[in-house]
Amino acid sequence: MTKLAQWLCALALLGSAWAALALSPAGLQLPEPLRQALLPLPVYLLVSLGCFSLAAVGFRLATFNDCEEAAAELQEHIAMARADLRLRGLR
Amino acid sequence: QATATDRAVGFGLVAFSLVLFVYYTLWIIVLPFIDSDHSIHHYFLPREYAVIIPVVAGLLLLLFIGVFIMVVMWKSRKPARKSD
Numbered sequence: 001m002t003k004l005a006q007w008l009c010a011l012a013l014l015g016s017a018w019a020a021l022a023l024s025p026a027g028l029q030l031p032e033p034l035r036q037a038l039l040p041l042p043v044y045l046l047v048s049l050g051c052f053s054l055a056a057v058g059f060r061l062a063t064f065n066d067c068e069e070a071a072a073e074l075q076e077h078i079a080m081a082r083a084d085l086r087l088r089g090l091r
Numbered sequence: 092q093a094t095a096t097d098r099a100v101g102f103g104l105v106a107f108s109l110v111l112f113v114y115y116t117l118w119i120i121v122l123p124f125i126d127s128d129h130s131i132h133h134y135f136l137p138r139e140y141a142v143i144i145p146v147v148a149g150l151l152l153l154l155f156i157g158v159f160i161m162v163v164m165w166k167s168r169k170p171a172r173k174s175d
Contacts, residue, residue: 034108036123044119055108
């Protein structure tokens with residue numbers, strides 16, 4: 001089974017579980033605060049996924065160390081490549 | 092060591108997403124269990140907005156991405172080939 005099929009199965013399972021509880025077809029009586037908290041759950045999970053992604057990006061941005069020598073070496077490579085191409089006739 | 096601006100922006104993002112997550116969690120999950128005459132409810136909008144605001148924001152994001160792709164594709168179209 002492909003990864004996509006696995007993800008879709010998991011999503012379908014969770015989605016049907018949520019629908020069964022939240023839309024209360026056959027008169028399932030959950031306590032009222034629980035139902036109120038359950039109903040926006042998909043949106044809540046999406047928003048928390050977004051928050052987590054934002055935090056991960058921010059953290060990696062803050063902790064990624066500068067590499068001075070690698071930057072200098074890269075600029076050197078660029079200059080050499082430019083000179084080489086100019087030699088071969090590319091403007 | 093990352094540059095000072097990088098670190099400031101990065102940790103700022105972490106703090107912002109943390110605040111957002113805590114506020115949203117309180118709003119959606121904790122508030123239904125608190126009596127409706129408690130004063131904490133003053134700090135939160137009516138519950139419908141807890142769904143409307145993220146959905147609208149998501150749609151705006153999709154719109155922005157779509158427009159961006161359109162602009163980039165428009166700019167990169169090549170003129171008709173001239174014969175050599």
